[in-house]
Amino acid sequence: MERVKLDFPAEEVIHRHPLTVRVTDMNYGRHLGHDALVSLLHEARIQAFSALDLPEWDMHGHPSVVADIAVQYQSEARWPDALMIATAVPEPQGKALTIYQRIYQAESQQVVATARINQLLIDLATGRPVEVPEQVKQALSHARCG
Numbered sequence: 001m002e003r004v005k006l007d008f009p010a011e012e013v014i015h016r017h018p019l020t021v022r023v024t025d026m027n028y029g030r031h032l033g034h035d036a037l038v039s040l041l042h043e044a045r046i047q048a049f050s051a052l053d054l055p056e057w058d059m060h061g062h063p064s065v066v067a068d069i070a071v072q073y074q075s076e077a078r079w080p081d082a083l084m085i086a087t088a089v090p091e092p093q094g095k096a097l098t099i100y101q102r103i104y105q106a107e108s109q110q111v112v113a114t115a116r117i118n119q120l121l122i123d124l125a126t127g128r129p130v131e132v133p134e135q136v137k138q139a140l141s142h143a144r145c146g
Contacts (some may be wrong), residue, residue, distance in 0.1 A: 004071070005072065009100055014052070019044065032076065032078065040083070041117070060136055064120060066118070077103070082107065083104065099117040
């Protein structure tokens with residue numbers, strides 16, 4: 001089996017968001033479930049973009065949609081672990097925002113998972129992807145906190 005290998009661009013971090021594993025986030029193996037992990041990633045991503053005045057439903061006139069997601073699991077998280085999610089966004093190229101997120105244990109810094117999300121901005125009139133607006137690129141550029 002070939003595993004997904006994701007290189008997290010630490011120099012492109014725009015936001016860090018603390019979250020706690022809730023008991024409802026646990027699966028039958030008594031650790032953080034995949035569905036809950038995707039929800040935690042989404043919460044952190046919403047917080048990151050909202051901090052830049054870029055809500056996902058209106059990024060300078062365009063709503064955004066997730067086109068795909070890849071997750072590499074590196075360790076387990078359990079209730080009530082305190083986690084940190086770092087969100088990194090390299091310089092956008094073309095019509096996609098490539099977003100990397102790393103979930104790690106807040107105290108030990110042990111990585112739980114790394115994810116890559118490709119997010120598209122959509123023209124409401126046509127339903128088709130558009131180029132990432134310059135205002136979005138500038139907001140991301142100014143937010144990088146390494």
